[in-house]
Amino acid sequence: MAAPAWAGGLRGLRALLLDISGVLYxxxxxxxxxxxxxxxxxxxxxxxxxxxxxxxxxxTQATRxxxxxxxxxxxxxxxxxEVFAPxxxxxxxxxxxxxxxxxxxxxxxxxxxxxxxxxxxxxxxIGDAAENFSYSNLNEAFQALMGMDKPLLxxxxxxxxxxxxxxxxxxxGVYMKALEYACDIxxxxxxxxxxxxxxxxxxxxxxxxxxxLMIGDDIVNDVGGAQQCGxxxxxxxxxxxxPCDEHHPQVRADGYVNNLAEAVDTxxxxxxxxxxxxxxxx
Amino acid sequence: MAAPAWAGGLRGLRALLLDISGVLYxxxxxxxxxxxxxxxxxxxxxxxxxxxxxxxxxxTQATRxxxxxxxxxxxxxxxxxEVFAPxxxxxxxxxxxxxxxxxxxxxxxxxxxxxxxxxxxxxxxIGDAAENFSYSNLNEAFQALMGMDKPLLxxxxxxxxxxxxxxxxxxxGVYMKALEYACDIxxxxxxxxxxxxxxxxxxxxxxxxxxxLMIGDDIVNDVGGAQQCGxxxxxxxxxxxxPCDEHHPQVRADGYVNNLAEAVDTxxxxxxxxxxxxxxxx
Numbered sequence: 316m317a318a319p320a321w322a323g324g325l326r327g328l329r330a331l332l333l334d335i336s337g338v339l340y341x342x343x344x345x346x347x348x349x350x351x352x353x354x355x356x357x358x359x360x361x362x363x364x365x366x367x368x369x370x371x372x373x374x375t376q377a378t379r380x381x382x383x384x385x386x387x388x389x390x391x392x393x394x395x396x397e398v399f400a401p402x403x404x405x406x407x408x409x410x411x412x413x414x415x416x417x418x419x420x421x422x423x424x425x426x427x428x429x430x431x432x433x434x435x436x437x438x439x440x441i442g443d444a445a446e447n448f449s450y451s452n453l454n455e456a457f458q459a460l461m462g463m464d465k466p467l468l469x470x471x472x473x474x475x476x477x478x479x480x481x482x483x484x485x486x487x488g489v490y491m492k493a494l495e496y497a498c499d500i501x502x503x504x505x506x507x508x509x510x511x512x513x514x515x516x517x518x519x520x521x522x523x524x525x526x527x528l529m530i531g532d533d534i535v536n537d538v539g540g541a542q543q544c545g546x547x548x549x550x551x552x553x554x555x556x557x558p559c560d561e562h563h564p565q566v567r568a569d570g571y572v573n574n575l576a577e578a579v580d581t582x583x584x585x586x587x588x589x590x591x592x593x594x595x596x597x
Numbered sequence: 598m599a600a601p602a603w604a605g606g607l608r609g610l611r612a613l614l615l616d617i618s619g620v621l622y623x624x625x626x627x628x629x630x631x632x633x634x635x636x637x638x639x640x641x642x643x644x645x646x647x648x649x650x651x652x653x654x655x656x657t658q659a660t661r662x663x664x665x666x667x668x669x670x671x672x673x674x675x676x677x678x679e680v681f682a683p684x685x686x687x688x689x690x691x692x693x694x695x696x697x698x699x700x701x702x703x704x705x706x707x708x709x710x711x712x713x714x715x716x717x718x719x720x721x722x723i724g725d726a727a728e729n730f731s732y733s734n735l736n737e738a739f740q741a742l743m744g745m746d747k748p749l750l751x752x753x754x755x756x757x758x759x760x761x762x763x764x765x766x767x768x769x770g771v772y773m774k775a776l777e778y779a780c781d782i783x784x785x786x787x788x789x790x791x792x793x794x795x796x797x798x799x800x801x802x803x804x805x806x807x808x809x810l811m812i813g814d815d816i817v818n819d820v821g822g823a824q825q826c827g828x829x830x831x832x833x834x835x836x837x838x839x840p841c842d843e844h845h846p847q848v849r850a851d852g853y854v855n856n857l858a859e860a861v862d863t864x865x866x867x868x869x870x871x872x873x874x875x876x877x878x879x
Contacts, residue, residue, distance in 0.1 A: 448732040454767050457758070461765060475779050476739070483743060485736050489775045496774040497757050497767055 321570025325585045330367035330522045334531035337554015343479030353576030367520040370398045373472035373506045375442030376421045399516045401471035401506030402427040416440040417459040438467035443487045460498045472506040478555045508540025539566040603852025607867045612649035612804045616813035619836015625761030635858030649802040652680045655754035655788045657724030658703045681798045683753035683788030684709040698722040699741040720749040725769045742780045754788040760837040790822025821848040
């Protein structure tokens with residue numbers, strides 16, 4: 316089979332950045348999720364290939380530690396220092412700027428903010444709070460913002476929805492928009508698609524944007540965000556992917572693949588061909 | 598005391614349109630609300646003056662019948678056929694267009710839709726659902742929309758927040774924005790500030806926009822909405838009024854008054870002066 320068009324641009328590729336939910340596994344259900352066919356092997360193959368690898372997630376329903384534990388339990392070869400997640404990034408920002416958050420997040424994320432001063436809040440931090448997005452909790456966050464001299468809302472991502480095993484679920488971006496409208500303000504986003512978030516993962520690998528490829532299921536936050544940083548990006552047809560994403564009015568992926576395994580197959584094949592050609596002096 | 602500048606434009610005034618919550622009373626608390634000082638007498642004085650009068654509310658936490666009962670119990674001279682509310686207007690639209698709603702509204706509003714077919718929904722109707730705005734209910738409405746060929750969201754108003762006796766509360770517009778963002782659609786608004794809503798109240802009184810004055814506490818939905826229909830509009834400094842409303846970037850009221858009683862004092866005084874002058878052949 317001929318290589319797809321996007322594979323032609325892989326010369327110089329040194330690093331991969333992978334989204335997790337919808338790319339490695341579908342979240343939800345009693346076991347916390349189901350690996351997507353072939354994705355465990357794909358991660359192992361990347362690691363053996365010599366390509367650098369980081370994971371870049373907007374997951375905020377658990378601390379990074381617990382989240383990585385779950386992935387390991389599902390059979391993925393992932394360690395905590397390979398995962399970039401919004402909450403640790405937000406904690407750095409809060410400390411640097413002397414901000415004291417009112418938190419509207421999932422119960423399981425709260426320990427991530429253990430070291431952060433929270434009395435007399437001067438900002439609101441929202442994550443994917445799921446069931447904690449009650450009317451009463453959203454109203455409290457709203458009242459906290461309205462009571463501030465300069466209302467500051469920090470949102471851990473701006474996703475619209477994600478896919479769990481039992482269907483699509485509203486994501487943090489929806490509640491970010493709700494509070495933006497209620498208070499007539501614009502939120503600061505930490506996590507994808509924020510430029511700083513991608514750049515910090517690239518810096519950690521010591522590569523430039525043009526040397527890295529992002530693979531995700533979210534056409535706007537994964538693909539669009541990475542492209543805005545100068546990376547190439549593929550969309551997988553798993554997770555929250557919908558066929559209309561391939562005709563998105565603003566974002567066009569560099570390529571579309573059926574799943575992570577297919578992407579990794581093609582990438583490693585191309586890199587090997589490149590090496591063989593080099594070895595043969597072509 | 599000299600009449601304020603806005604009073605100069607009252608010649609030809611034939612009708613008043615009053616918002617209810619924040620103008621007649623503050624909602625909330627065990628008795629369902631507290632009349633605003635002087636507002637009961639103000640309503641009675643308008644009725645005696647010969648000016649036509651209608652009430653134009655975005656209240657959707659109760660059926661119109663129950664809502665009017667509460668106002669009467671609070672001592673207001675109001676009857677059901679004088680009150681324009683979004684739910685009865687929405688029912689007319691649903692019937693005219695053969696729409697079957699998935700409802701996300703306050704429990705007490707549900708009976709307003711008793712006569713409407715709701716099986717196999719082809720639109721979502723949201724009102725001020727308050728505690729019913731749970732994550733699970735909002736997610737159900739989202740999934741219903743995503744399952745439609747052409748997702749249609751009808752919102753009973755687009756207010757940001759209202760004031761109850763124990764503080765500011767998020768209004769339906771915030772959840773409308775949330776669902777708009779989640780589904781990448783634009784809602785149809787029934788209620789203020791929709792043009793049709795004001796015009797139907799004016800038609801019921803048989804007056805033209807330039808013959809009517811709107812009085813409300815919401816700078817955008819009451820004042821801005823009425824002005825877009827060609828009416829003049831005052832903002833009261835009660836209810837959800839905030840001082841920064843007087844420097845709103847888009848909307849400037851024709852006048853600001855401390856409360857309804859002050860507005861009615863000034864209006865009746867000006868009309869009486871006008872009549873006296875006419876009688877004197879001036």
